Amino acid sequence: MATFDTGTTAFMLLATSLVMLMTPGLAFFYGGLAGKRNILGIMIQSFVSMGITTILWVAFGYSLCFSGDAMGGIIGNFDKAFLNGVDLNTPFPGNTKMPEFVFFAYQMMFAIITPALITGAFVNRVTFKSYVVFLxxxxxxxxxPFAHMVWGGGLLAKWGVLDFAGGIVVHATAGFAALASVIYVGKRKDTASPPNSVPLIAIGTGLLWFGWYGFNAGSELDVDAVTGLAFVNTDVAASFAAITWLIIEWTLVKKPKFVGLLTGAVAGLATITPAAGFVTLPSAIIIGIASGAVCYLAVHFKNKRGWDDALDVWGVHGMGGCLGTILLGVFATKAVNAHGADGLMSGGSTFFIRQLLAVVGTCIYAYIFTYGMLAAINIFTRVKVSDVEEEAGLDESLHGEQAYDAGVI
Incomplete structure (x- = not known):
């Protein structure tokens, strides 16, 4: 019987639980931002990912990401399908202090939340059946493929690209998939639909922020100084981004907006994600400030272009993930993490170029594939809801449910 380190194993189980909590948190965040006739329609899209993604992950997803190396390092193989060859005594190869079962579960939570992020872009415009196929x-x-290429020892990892907790794998892919989805399905009939519950947005943000400590600190896959650094960098970047967004919006619209503060915090969390365990605390502060400003401007640019990304997935997650990945190429230093790299500020110009090229390539692929896939799905089942369904709201027209009793609000 193998003996594992109880402290490391317990910490990783806690981190796994925190990341799991982020998906319900995302559902609350999006549910609050949606119009009152589409609360359940957006929330179920997050929760259904918990079920379907788990089934896929057990069947073959984990194996394709973290077993073998096929197609020139683009994807894994099926050797660990249904956890074949993994038992209670199998150590995780990346850190033998914990069982592989724990790593399997931890990474599953990342796979669950990533496609759920996309859903905020096309709120109240996509049929549930097509979303399940899309998922x-x-x-x-x-x-x-990107989880394997970056974290599974595949092509990008061999090339020297770094992504501590998901700037490329999670946020860039989801953000540019969201943009492709918006361009494909077009605008809502009622683009002025206001958030139905700001307190619900606040609850969702709190759960996301709390869970993000597991998302980032847990990605060290151990308990050491880098784990603590990633934890602190996560909080600091989110805080600086939130206040930066608040100040910019307060200056421009003359009122301090609570939703703006919350959105800025999420932008900071997304942006620090790829860099959390590879940069110093002062660098995390700069990344947070840059995130608040750049993501705010990205949302403003999106509005000027007329892209109906309803809940700003592209501007917050897509641009946040890209910005964080690029700034990792600027601020990374082996002085804080010997397993990292030296960025542009430490003389690592080659590493910076690799980060830049990797994230640009990721965005292009995620956008093109997503747009093409939606067009293909539409051949077999209708992607966009009808005008009647959209006007009635998806809660009632697709799900036959209401978030609140009609007499309550």
């Missing part, structure tokens, strides 16, 4: 195929052809 399955997007993971297989977008998430799994």
């Amino acid at each position: 399955v195929f997007w993971q297989i052809f977008v998430y799994y």
Whole structure:
């Protein structure tokens, strides 16, 4: 019987639980931002990912991401399908202090939340049936390859690209898939639909922020000084981004907006994600400030272009993930993490160029594949809801449910 380190194993189980909590947190965040007739329609899209993604992950997803190396390092193989060859005594190869079962579960939570992020872009415009098909195929052809290439020892990892907790694998892929989805399905009939519950947005943000400590600190896959650094960098970047967004919006619209503060915090969390365990605390502060400003401007640019990304997935997650990955290429230093790299500020110009090229390539692929896949799905089942369904709201027209009793609000 193998003996594992109880402290490391317990910490990783806690981190796994925190990341799991982020998906319900995302559902609350999006549910609050949606109009009152589409609360359940957006929330179920997050929760259904918990079920379907788990099934896929057990069947073959984990194996394709973290077993073998096929197609020139683009994807893994099926050797660990249904956890074949993994038992209670199998150590995780990346850190033998914990069982592979724990790593399997931890990474599963990342796979669950990534496609759920996309849903905020096309709120109240996509049929549930087409979303379920989208959920399955997007993971297989977008998430799994990038998880393998970056974290599974594949092509990008061999090239020297770094992504501590998901700037490329999670946020860039989801953000640019969201943009492709918006361009494909077009605008809502009622683009002025206001958030139905700001307190619900606040609850969702709190759960996301709390869970993000598991997302980032847990990605060290151990308990050491880098784990603590990633934890602190996560909080600091989110805080500086939130206040930066608040100040910019307060200056421009003359009122301090609570939703703006919350959105800025999420932008900071997304942006620090790829860099959390590779940069110093002062660098995390700069990344947070840059995130608040750049993501705010990205949302403003999106509005000027007329892209109906309803809940700003592209501007917050897509641009946040890209910005964080690029700034990792600037601020990374082996002085804080010997397993990292030296960025542009430490003389690592080659590393900076690799980060830049990797994230640009990721965005292009995620956008093109997502747009093409939606067009293909539409051949077999209708992607966009009808005008009647949209005007009635998806809660009632697709799900036959209401978030609140009609007499309550």
